[in-house]
Amino acid sequence: MTEIIARDGTGDLDRSSIDYTAVQDPGHGNTVAGWTGVFIIFAGAIIATFGSVAGNWTVFWAGIIVCAIGPIVGLVLRAAGKGGKQKSGHHR
Structure with a gap:
């Protein structure tokens, strides 16, 4: 098989050396807790934008x-168990 060389001169990743069982799905926040928080923030941003455009500072601050x-x-919600798996240790 032909080795692919990247622009920086490094060779292609040897996929046979990857331990796929050790690599876990981080979840990326795809949980009820994550989506609910994002939806509320998004709704607040829409309300604030409307208040700003209308010149109504009470609605903006609301x-x-x-x-x-x-x-x-x-x-x-995360504390109530609707979040993703909690990992011990440090995050990158």
């Missing part, structure tokens, strides 16, 4: 408050 509530709800 949207900002809704944005601040999103991560809190996500953390509460």
